[in-house]
Amino acid sequence: MASTVALTVARYRPEKESEPTWETYEIPFRKDWVVLDALNHIKDRLDGSLSFRWSCRMGVCGSCGMKVNGTPKLTCATFLSDYLPGPIRVEPLDYFPVVRDLVVDITDFVRKLKQVKPWIIREEEKPLSEGEYLQTPDQLDTYKQFSMCINCMLCYSACPIYGLEPGFIGPAAIALAQRYNMDSRDQGAAERLDILSEHDGIWQCTFVGECTKVCPKHVDPAGAIQQYKLSAATHWVKSLLLPWGTR
Amino acid sequence: MSADPHYTLYHPRWYRRSVSVWWWLQNRSYTRFVLRELTSVFVAFFAVVYLWQIRALSHGPEAYGQFLARLKTPLFLTVDAVAFLFVLYHTVTWFNLTPKAMVVRLRGKRVPDWVVVGSNYAAWLVVSGAVAFILLRG
Amino acid sequence: MVERITPLLWLLFSAGGTVAALLFPVHLFLTGLAFPLGWIEAPGYEFLHRLLAHPVTRLYLFVLISLPLFHWAHRFRYTLYDGLQLKHLTTLIAVLCYGAALVGTAMTAHLLWTIR
Secondary structure: OOOEEEEEEEEOOOOOOOOOEEEEEEEEOOOOOEHHHHHHHHHHHHOOOOOOOOOOOOOOOOOOEEEEOOEEEEHHHOEHHHHOOOOEEEEOOOOOOEEEOOEEOOHHHHHHHHHOOOOOOOOOOOOHHHOOOOOOHHHHHHHHHHHHOOOOOHHHHHOHHHHHOOOOOOHHHHHHHHHHHOOOOOOOHHHHHHHHOOOOOHHHOOOOOHHHHHOOOOOOHHHHHHHHHHHHHHHHHHHHHOOOOOO | OOOOOOOOOOOOOOEOOOOOOOHHHOOHHHHHHHHHHHHHHHHHHHHHHHHHHHHHHHOOHHHHHHHHHHHHOHHHHHHHHHHHHHHHHHHHHHHHHHHHHOOOEEOOEEOOHHHHHHHHHHHHHHHHHHHHHHHOOO | OHHHHHHHHHHHHHHHHHHHHHHHHHHHHHHHHHOOOOOOOOOOHHHHHHHHHOHHHHHHHHHHHHHHHHHHHHHHHHHHHHHOOOHHHHHHHHHHHHHHHHHHHHHHHHHHHHOO
16 A cells, blocks of 8 residues: 555645646545545645635535546545545636635636525515425425535536636526425526526536536536426427416 | 625735637547537438438439439448447437436326436337338338 | 527427437438448339328428428537637527528428429
8 A cells, every 4th residue: 555645736826926836745645535634734734835625524515626637526525545546636626716726716606606596585475374384205306406506616617618608607506596496485486587598597508417427416417407498498488379378 | 807805905816727629628528528519410411411312302213313323422321321320329318318308207206217218219219110111111 | 689599499409309319310321321232122213202292201301301400500509609619700600500400491391392
């Protein structure tokens, strides 16, 4: 078994350089270590200037997304032992501006997420006296998969359309819109349709499918988008043929 | 950049990477995706060939004979063979992706993907058999 | 303007893709390979002409040719736009692709309507 493994990390210090550079660190290899452990080792013992985001270290917060050997991954869920003998390349997520080292600016995603109104929209709130909204397990099943999204943005980093077309609203935002559209308590499907059927909405997607491949929570955003395309197209046809019937 | 943070004291220069025009060669999945998309060219090619065949049929036996002769040339045979492979690739990828777009629910439960994919292939066999039967009767 | 009918174009793309997926392999195999190479005996002119007389055959052929053309138009348009990053030509590409599909459809309709 190897005793050390090399990590080649992308560094970017805007005060010193105009382009990212690579730096290689030898870190002790432990078979239960993940890439995040290696990064923390670097920061603690080798180079305190390395900047990166992390939080829960158990795959639920979505903070530690980075590219490991070219693939977007959660570094807290990526074992060093899968990448032996190394060197392991760690870079910031694609298609987001790099602020420093492995930290990217995610404002674009947050803005797009807000645009799809990811909350229950009701025409009228049910008063407390009428009790809870009841939902059967089958009704929950229609949207549960899409609710697993942890906003880690690996899907944006995998989507070539997002890279080519920065205005594209993106996989996670559409999957989350669909999560609420399919929720039996929600009545906001029409409102979301207006935003999603715009030029930068669902129609930019060409079903590459990379987003689903990299999603660590198996949300299947590609599936959500195709399902949404079908329902949007059906709605369009219905509104054309029966203009008084829809809404 | 209307989503700038609101401090003005010091905003670091962000690094923005541009996407190369060869982005689709940098990753096996991306290349397979572009090949899948390019199957549409061969689909269009064959649609045009069939249109040409109908036109030849409408112009009489000599025109049709010329059409058939043209199809026997090595150029057309090669292109047809390549087109056939690409059209098969289209069929396979199309059927495998159908359950993603069309979620069928029976009595509240989602029909498993393999059932949808399987029924596509079954329909394909039935329809192909029917076409072959009709065309080969004469 | 093209954007307003995007849902329709996507439905045509889907329908065309399904027609192509189900029917093109067998047609292409027979017409492009098996008949010219003599693996299977090709149907004669008279037989095909008789088949064409049925209105059902004409309808079938119309669907067989026109829908896959629209499938190609939609898919190829996005391939050029994304793959070759020809964003500045987006309207021209859309017009050329859907225009070509419309021309093909019109030619098919005309042929199938007037054939004797």
